[in-house]
Amino acid sequence: MAEILLVNVVGTDRPGLSHALMSILAKHEVRVLDLGQAVIHDHLSLGMLLQLEGEQATFAPLKELLYKAHELGLSIRFTPVSEDEYEAWVGVQVQERNVITVLAKEIHAGVLVRITEVMLAQGLNIEKISRLSRRVSLGSSQQNSCLEFSVLGSPKTPDELREKLMQVTRQFDCDLAIQADDMYRRNRRLVVFDMDSTLIECEVIDELARRAGTYEAVAAITERAMQGELDFKSSFRERLAMLKGLHWSSVEDLVANLPLMEGAHKLTATLKKLGFSLAICSGGFVPFGRKLQHTLGIDHVFANELEVEDGVLTGRVVGEIVDGQAKAAQLARLADQLGISKQQTVAIGDGANDLPMIQAAGLGIAFRAKPIVREQADHALSVLGLEAVLYLLGVRDRDLLRQS
Numbered sequence: 001m002a003e004i005l006l007v008n009v010v011g012t013d014r015p016g017l018s019h020a021l022m023s024i025l026a027k028h029e030v031r032v033l034d035l036g037q038a039v040i041h042d043h044l045s046l047g048m049l050l051q052l053e054g055e056q057a058t059f060a061p062l063k064e065l066l067y068k069a070h071e072l073g074l075s076i077r078f079t080p081v082s083e084d085e086y087e088a089w090v091g092v093q094v095q096e097r098n099v100i101t102v103l104a105k106e107i108h109a110g111v112l113v114r115i116t117e118v119m120l121a122q123g124l125n126i127e128k129i130s131r132l133s134r135r136v137s138l139g140s141s142q143q144n145s146c147l148e149f150s151v152l153g154s155p156k157t158p159d160e161l162r163e164k165l166m167q168v169t170r171q172f173d174c175d176l177a178i179q180a181d182d183m184y185r186r187n188r189r190l191v192v193f194d195m196d197s198t199l200i201e202c203e204v205i206d207e208l209a210r211r212a213g214t215y216e217a218v219a220a221i222t223e224r225a226m227q228g229e230l231d232f233k234s235s236f237r238e239r240l241a242m243l244k245g246l247h248w249s250s251v252e253d254l255v256a257n258l259p260l261m262e263g264a265h266k267l268t269a270t271l272k273k274l275g276f277s278l279a280i281c282s283g284g285f286v287p288f289g290r291k292l293q294h295t296l297g298i299d300h301v302f303a304n305e306l307e308v309e310d311g312v313l314t315g316r317v318v319g320e321i322v323d324g325q326a327k328a329a330q331l332a333r334l335a336d337q338l339g340i341s342k343q344q345t346v347a348i349g350d351g352a353n354d355l356p357m358i359q360a361a362g363l364g365i366a367f368r369a370k371p372i373v374r375e376q377a378d379h380a381l382s383v384l385g386l387e388a389v390l391y392l393l394g395v396r397d398r399d400l401l402r403q404s
Contacts, residue, residue, distance in 0.1 A: 002053045004033070004081040007065065011074035013044035020068055025050070028061040033086075044074075049081070092152065097181035098124070100149040100165075101132075103381065103388050104174035107145045111172040115149070118164045122155040134397035144384055146391045150181060162378075169380075177379040177392055184343040184362055188393060191271055192331050192357060194349030195282035195303065197226075198367055199292055199386075201259040204284045205239055211250040214242040228352030228372045232323045236283065236304075244315030248308055255291050263385025268296040270390055270400060279334055281327040283353050302330050328356035348389065349373070365389060 009021065018037065025032065025048075034049035052061070062078060069076040081089075102115065119126065132146040155161040165176045179185050196203045203226075209218035218239045225235040271278060279300035280289045289301035305318040320326070327349075335342050347354070347361035350369040358364035358377050366377035367386065374380040381388050390400075 002051055004083065004086050005050045005052060005062075006079040006081050007048040007050060008077045008079070009044070009046040009048075009069060009074050011044055011069075011072070013039045013042050017044060017072060017074065018046065020072060021046075021048075021065060024061060024064045024068060027064075030061060049086075095152050096154045097127075098151050098155075099179050099181045099185065099394075100151060101177045101179075101391055102147045102149070102174060103176075103384055103391060104145050104172070105143040105383060107147060107174070108172075111168065111174055112147075114168045114171065115165070115176070118161065118168065119149075119151060121164075122153075122157070122161045124151040124153045124155060126150070127152050132391050132394070132396045134401065144388070144397075146388075148391075148394070166374075166380075169382075173383060175381050175383050175388070177381075179363065179379075179392070184341065186394060187344055188276070188346050188363060189340045189344045190277045190279070190331075190334055190338055191346040191348065191389075192279045192281050192327075192334065192361070193298075194327075194351070194354045195280050195284045195289055195292065197261075197350045198348055198354075199261055199264050199280065199296070200288070201261050204254065204288050205236075205243070207254055208243055208246060208250065209239070211254070212243050212246040218242050225353070226351035227370050228355075232283065232353045233321050236321055236323075240317065241315040243313050246313045248311050248313070251285075251287060251306070251313075255287050258288060258291060260295070261386050263387035264296060266385075266387040267389055268298070270387075270395065272297045274395075277334070277338060279330070281322065281330045281357060283322050283327075300334065302326075324353045324356040327354065328360045331357045331360055346389070346393075348386075363392065365392070 031051040032048060033051055035047070037044070037046045066076060100115070102111065104111065116126070126149055128150040130148045130150075132148055133144050161178070165178065168174070169176055193199050203219070203222050206215060206219045206222050209215045221230065221235050221239050224230045225232055268278060277300070278296070278298045280292060280298055280303065282289055282303040284303050286301065286303045286305050289298075289303045292298055293301050302322060304322050307314045307316045307318050331345055331347060332342065335345050341362070342360060343362035345361045346363040346365065347357040348365045348367050349358055350367055350373060352370065352372055355373060355376055358366060358373070364377050364379060366373040366380040368382050369377065369380060379392065
């Protein structure tokens with residue numbers, strides 16, 4: 001008759017421990033049903049679920065494990081598992097799984113208390129916790145911290161879960177994201193960026209208006225449009241008309257001095273190494289998108305073409321205005337061209353004009369966004385730079401350190 005045994009081993013880690021224990025199991029031809037190991041600050045925690053049959057079920061292999069653990073300075077514990085308990089555990093693998101990512105400058109216990117409290121109230125059980133950010137010296141100036149919780153179960157009320165997590169972000173100045181832990185999360189292939197206030201730290205039309213002497217009027221309309229208070233196309237035409245007569249040299253000067261968003265270089269360079277396709281879908285203007293295409297390795301640029309006559313702006317664009325619906329449609333077209341599902345796409349933006357593509361993407365991210373966008377997007381990042389998107393894709397800092 002087969003017996004199932006859970007073996008837990010803890011102690012100071014060093015090379016060769018797992019090999020020594022596995023050698024004993026191999027000698028007795030023990031079947032390993034499950035295996036898990038974690039090391040925190042050189043402290044080992046090893047778990048093994050074993051099936052022992054016939055002569056294996058005698059005390060011999062357990063005695064050898066016990067002696068070897070003592071010799072290695074490890075503590076070991078044996079817990080019998082009934083067949084019913086084992087089968088119930090097997091059934092858990094079909095449960096819904098989600099990943100909750102916690103991002104902050106620094107993570108303190110208070111935020112973890114609130115997050116785990118929310119999980120408990122929603123009937124979610126933590127299966128694993130991983131650190132995605134790098135180890136840091138106490139004197140380090142690094143300010144990125146990220147933990148990833150793998151949780152089991154379906155939330156009782158998904159909308160309430162999201163609202164409670166948003167409350168935690170406001171209380172502790174952190175970002176939280178919850179994603180289904182499925183094959184799409186690990187296989188994103190396309191990232192579509194808004195440009196103004198996303199890849200760059202300004203609104204281009206406002207900066208052009210500054211050069212045209214109409215900044216205050218244009219910036220006020222831009223803010224209302226980004227908040228979703230105005231129709232984008234009509235407000236865009238109104239703002240653009242205020243640029244009439246601006247010399248093309250002012251456009252060229254701004255193109256040459258675009259302020260990149262924090263983390264833009266790191267994010268795009270890493271995504272390109274990983275084989276992602278990158279696109280800009282912007283209600284801004286083509287010359288600025290082309291500059292970023294060259295600087296950041298963007299594959300596709302979709303934006304508005306400024307109309308120019310005799311070296312000055314006419315206050316109009318050539319062709320149709322790129323609005324929110326056009327952005328979402330372009331995301332869908334790119335996914336079709338690449339032969340991928342929309343679940344494998346990522347969209348990142350900050351204004352109401354970005355909501356259609358953010359909501360259409362498999363992973364939609366409101367980045368340092370207006371309140372209306374944060375509230376309607378599934379995920380919002382405000383605390384760290386653009387490189388934080390890598391954490392939502394499951395990329396660890398240590399992976400990047402190996403490549404540097």
